Amino acid sequence: MHYTVHLCNANRRMKQMKFVVEKCSEAASRLGHLELQKPSGGVNGYASPLFFIHTLAGSVPHITREVFDMMFDDQECKPPVQMSIDTTYSFHEAVGPSGMNLSKFVGLEDSPCLLTVLNPAENFLPGYNDKRGISIWPRLGRRTLDLKTFTKIVTDFQPCAYQCMNDYDVSSVTMEKRLKKSTARSVDYLNEVIANSKESKSSLWVPVEPAWFLVNEEEGEKTLAALLENRDEFQAFVVKRNYDETVDFLESFRKISRKLPTDKFRYVSGVFSLSEIIELVLEGVDAFDSSIITQLSEDKKALVLPLDKRAASVNERLPTVESGSDNLVDDCSGFILDLKDKK
Structure with missing residues (x-):
């Protein structure tokens, strides 16, 4: 089941922000569109999350x-x-x-x-x-x-x-x-x-x-x-x-x-x-x-995300933090490049 929720733009505080939930699942996750006013003028639109x-x-x-x-x-x-x-x-x-x-x-x-x-x-x-x-x-x-x-x-x-x-x-x-x-x-x-x-x-x-x-x-x-x-x-x-x-x-x-x-x-x-x-x-x-x-x-680390096949092949040769070590993303350690590694 999916549904759409629109925020009313009538409130005075809405002048610099407007948000629309475009799709929402039964599991609570949702996709939306956020509009924010730029300091220099005009509006920027962003997909959420x-x-x-x-x-x-x-x-x-x-x-x-x-x-x-x-x-x-x-x-x-x-x-x-x-x-x-x-x-x-x-x-x-x-x-x-x-x-x-x-x-x-x-x-x-x-x-x-x-x-x-x-x-x-x-x-x-x-x-x-x-x-x-x-x-x-x-x-x-x-x-x-x-x-x-x-x-x-x-x-x-x-x-x-x-x-x-x-x-x-x-x-x-x-x-x-x-x-x-x-x-x-x-x-x-x-x-x-x-x-x-x-x-x-x-x-x-x-x-x-x-x-x-x-x-x-x-x-x-x-x-x-x-x-x-x-x-x-x-x-x-x-x-x-x-x-x-x-x-x-x-x-x-x-x-x-x-x-x-x-x-x-x-x-x-x-x-x-x-x-x-x-x-x-x-x-x-x-x-x-x-x-x-x-x-x-x-912490002298960087994220390395395989966005395409070429990047994935490069990532395989890069030194990463060992799984199970004390780092921020233990369960995603394959995406962490350790910049302190001499390789």
């Missing part, structure tokens, strides 16, 4: 701007990029007076920008969020991000889409009292962000923490219902991986994936192996960030 290019402070790690420009056949439709507040925090006092948005400021004016709160390739440090705000770790050291500062940053940066501020400091071992603080603050943050950004053209994306459901499923469902009271004000859900070794992320995501409404875009943030990405696509995820490539590059 897709990747947002992971950046650090607005730069694609290990790739120069010139190489980035040459990587894509369609020069008129550059891929969307992901930037985070913690890595661009030092820019926010300069971007506003410049009269440019964040994408133009860093030289990526043809790539629609998704602004997340945290760098998806890094895990958060627990114990620092409180009633004053949430903690981020830019290059200058820890900063408390309150609603006023968050709103100013989003207003100055003018991203195509941005992740709502939320109390992310929860895990599978969080106590009930701390969990309820996280859920209550996250709902309050959403209400305040909506109230403070009535004129914003940026699309609002709402975080959902898997730990809400792992610690207390009833509390998780209650919080999701509270978030959905504002469903006409946001266009997507964000689920960020918490790098907790005791938690099976795939299993925890399955707990919430079928609770999410089908008309909302689904973005999963963090480093995932190739097999995990495939599993998450089958669970209905529409987009990822490419932080796995950043992580592999830092």
Whole structure:
């Protein structure tokens, strides 16, 4: 059975984003079409599932701007990029007076920008969020991000889409009292962000923490219902991986994936192996960030994918990480090229 879901374009926040589910299977996997407004003007269209290019402070790690420009056949439709507040925090006092948005400021004016709160390739440090705000770790050291500062940053940066501020400091071992603080603050943050950004053209994306459901499923469902009271004000859900070794992320995501409404875009943030990405696509995820490539590059590894017969024959002669070794993609080790290998 297949069906089509269209997002209504009547909401004011839809000016920079439109998403259509074109085909959906009974197994929850789906194909769609995403339209995002370019910072330089015009609209880029993308087939989903897709990747947002992971950046650090607005730069694609290990790739120069010139190489980035040459990587894509369609020069008129550059891929969307992901930037985070913690890595661009030092820019926010300069971007506003410049009269440019964040994408133009860093030289990526043809790539629609998704602004997340945290760098998806890094895990958060627990114990620092409180009633004053949430903690981020830019290059200058820890900063408390309150609603006023968050709103100013989003207003100055003018991203195509941005992740709502939320109390992310929860895990599978969080106590009930701390969990309820996280859920209550996250709902309050959403209400305040909506109230403070009535004129914003940026699309609002709402975080959902898997730990809400792992610690207390009833509390998780209650919080999701509270978030959905504002469903006409946001266009997507964000689920960020918490790098907790005791938690099976795939299993925890399955707990919430079928609770999410089908008309909302689904973005999963963090480093995932190739097999995990495939599993998450089958669970209905529409987009990822490419932080796995950043992580592999830092580990002096590269992906080698057999796209045709010639590439497959070359791959057979290349040194790869041994299966069973401690690497990101143990079950797909044949696709990993070890650049440290002397061969």
